[in-house]
Amino acid sequence: MRALELGTVGEMRERLNALVLAGRKTATTGLLAEYVEETEGLEFVGERLALVGNDGDHVATIEITGVEQAPFGQVTWEHAAAEGEGDRSLDEWRAGHRRFWEGIGTPVRDDTPLVCLRFRLVTSA
Template identity: 35%
Template sequence: MTVEEFWQQFKATHPDVTTNMYDAYAFFDADTLAHLVKIGRKTATTSALDLYDVNDARPQVGEYSIVLDGQDQPVCVTQTKVVETVPFDLVSTEHAYHEGEGDRTLAYWRDVHRKVFKSFYQQMGREFNEQIPCLCEVFERVD
């Protein structure tokens, strides 16, 4: 099923959704993280604000997203509930828990995100530090 077909099927079963606007994306570890969203364990994500291109849309409260697996197949629909910018070193224990990964601790979150962000920063010719601005998003799976 294409992403657009998936969206239309979602809208057909959710008549209260009147928008045709949605985003579709895959996480860094697409299959694993899409599964965590689908089973309700992952209800948050974090991205490095500095790595957004000026033309990239940033998550917005109320918007819908289609989470894709590693083969770019739609898995589920989420709706963004909270978006806040927080320095890397001030991301909360609660947010790390809601990301749903590993043992759900802040230590695990920092270890994984530090490695991923360092790699992304390096690819962009930039240097990672513990004060980089992070976009912390909380979402709800709605289908």
């Protein structure tokens, strides 16, 4: 079973995992370039992933319910809202994600390719 690591290690990962466990976070977004860099294939509908915590521990199992590729500037509000992180608008979602990716050294533009995943919680560990 492949692993899904949300955000960066520390408080961010703990917060995002808690949102998944509470059923509020049912989507996430990643950079297509990271898949290429890690030579990893995209997730597929029906695939189950181990959601991992800060120490690599298995905190839950999720099942992928949707996979789409979209440029950063074309991510929908439906997807952004499903991330469950409290953004009140698509502009707020975009600003937060720009800050995150710039903070880890990968600035994004409107045409930067993304992978938008939808999922459901199957079990918590």
